[in-house]
Amino acid sequence: MTTLGVRPRRTRPLLGSHAFLLVLTVALLAPVVWAILSSFKPAGEIIRDPLGFDPATLTLANFRGMFQDVPIGSGFINTGLVLVAKGAITMFCAPLAAYAFAKYRFAGRNLIFGAVLLTLMLPTIVLVIPLLLEMKELGWVNTYQALILPGSVDAFAIFWMRQVIAAVPDELLDAARVDGCGEFGIFWRVVVPAIRPGLAGLGVLTIMNIYNDFVWPVVAASSSRMATLQVVLSTLAQNISGNRVGADYATVTGELLAAASVALVPLLILFIVLQKHFINGILAGSVKG
């Protein structure tokens, strides 16, 4: 790989590199590890001795309290339903649109792609008022449609997939045409199999975005029956600022960490299982140098 003249120079900086990366890694993992470990400590202990960890006193009390205080179960169900529906729409429609932008020349292409870029730049918060009023007109406040449809064909996903599909050689598409494949057939049977790593990356990214979405659900799902997991969690966080009468600080802190752990563990597991696809997908989708 490298020439002999270069190699000796590299050995010493490598130690420094590892030291630097290890320090960063510890800093990155520490908050998550700390939160998960602390959520099993008695609430009083988290406050009295935030750095200590005594395996003998571990308890599930924080989790029990959290399940009693907020409807985290229905939060999971709502998030799950939105995830499946919105995720399916995004995963199908975004690559399809991206395919049109990457491989067809058609009148209005630049205009419509401009719309994609505009959507990308619009802060979600800007559309919150009119969207909410639109939902009221449609009678969709506190419904699943309201949580699923706005933003269901994600602009970022289109932008991202266009990069991936552009790398599929045109000759492959033409060959399929010669074989008598229809336009949609080309997408489905040639493009989709060819971009599998990119699609896997998009899949994980989409799941994450929907699972973590907060701004729109907090407005559109104001009733606790419809609240998604993130909204349920934020309600708990509001309690810590003292809004809840009679709740003591230690208890709320314990429940907060329990809730954070419950929310982050599913995605963490998903990511660790799919990390190879995810990282390769992002590497495939990023801007070509």
Place this chain on the structure above:
Amino acid sequence: MTTRSASPAAKVYREPAVEPRSRAPRRRRHTLPWRRLLAPYVFVLPFVLVFLAFSVYPLFFTLRLSFTDWHGSGAAHWIGFDNYRYLLTSNGFWASLGNSGVLWLLIVPAQLVLAVLVAVLLNAIKRLRGFYRVAFVVPFVTPLVAVAQIWIVLFDQDNGAVNAMLGAVGLPPVGWLVTSGWAKPTLALLFLWKTTGFVVLIVLSGLQQIDRGLYEAAALDGAGRTRQLWSITVPLLRRSLMFSLVLQTLAVFQMFAEPYVVTKGGPYTSTTTAGLYLYNHITRADLGTGAANSFLLVIVVMAVSLLFVRLLRAED
């Protein structure tokens, strides 16, 4: 990347072409079947419908609303540019933009430097590479609200783990989230912690497309590692860096959930970001002003991103 190199058809293209590739589609156009002409429109239709219903319509609605004094119920009165005049002369609006600007300064330059450094190191080493990559993406997959909650507990002035650590080495506690001077850096740290891994991956993908031979040639010419970084890596990473720059700039100016959950915009208004300031109009049912604020924010965000896109084009 992998798709390109793995595809067998890449070879087919190498065979002598009869005419330049760019001209081929034009000559074939009038022989194209209607299905092929229509297909792209069908493919982008779902996006266009969602865009019209949930972006264009609301935007026009916002524009109209921004010229009224509507409070969510009752009649709306046309008040012309009063909302805009009010915002442009109010301290709150400029303070919120200023807060977002300071957060940008605290976050984006540091993040880009850090991401390039980490990506270059990750690219150079072989051992533990996978482990580091996973570690760098963990914060990115952690739900923001959960991170915000962890931050509240970690950075608590009296009982937080961070101050406990400071105490262990003999330093006095810091009011991370309750003093105006520290609240912004603490939020910036949250944002950096959460998103730097993603930027690292973008930079890493840019790095992997740089021809290794360039470094070998430079090394033979006697260029040291620092020199190689400045003369080869950074210039060739320009597109990845610009992409990250625009993406992160948009994200910082749209920052909402972090201050909403962690600081509620305080202490005083030190962490009231542009996004949160706008949200406050909604909670006060001050919808006309909120709509005007939306438009001003859109203009600012677009101006900033177009500026960066221009910079990218100018250097190409």
